[in-house]
Amino acid sequence: MRKIFVLFILLGCGGGGGGGGPEAPPPPVPVDPPIVVPPDLETSYEEFTLLFEKYCIKCHASDPFIESEELMRASDAKVLISTKAMPLDPEDLGIDDRIKMLAFF
Ligand code: HEC
Secondary structure (H helix, E strand, C coil), X not given: CHHHHHHHHHHHHHHCCCCCCCCCCCCCCCCCCCCCCCCCCCCCHHHHHHXXXXXXXXXXXXXXXXXXXXXXXXXXHHHHHHCCXXXXXXXXXXXXXXXXXXXXX
16 A cells, blocks of 8 residues: 555646646645654544644535544545645644644554
């Protein structure tokens, strides 16, 4: 799965233009320095949901992926948060809460 993500990112960078449609999120771009989640940090789905309500729900209130933990895990949320593609304005989510959200995955 991780390999597939990496491949996706590489392809996303090389592609340039076309595809995606008007509603597609900005292509994930690797951030520098990369966001490191401490291995002993774990965020429960409940805690993640609180953060999601704070930073994400205003745009995603009716998206299917918010309906269960499984759907959230299966979504692109991890890669989008870790590449700062989400939230749309990266300034809206500070590094501490960003790390907390990533510790859910
Ligand atoms: C200002 C509005 C806005 C905010 C805030 C926002 N998003 Fe998004 N997000 C979008 C838009 C627009 C898209 C692309 C259209 C779509 O798929 O809903 C998107 C797409 C996504 C997708 C892919 C959708 C799918 O169906 O697979 C995920 C996952 C996601 N966002 C997660 C998040 C998370 C997690 C946060 C909070 C950290 C967040 N978003 C905050 C606007 C927003």
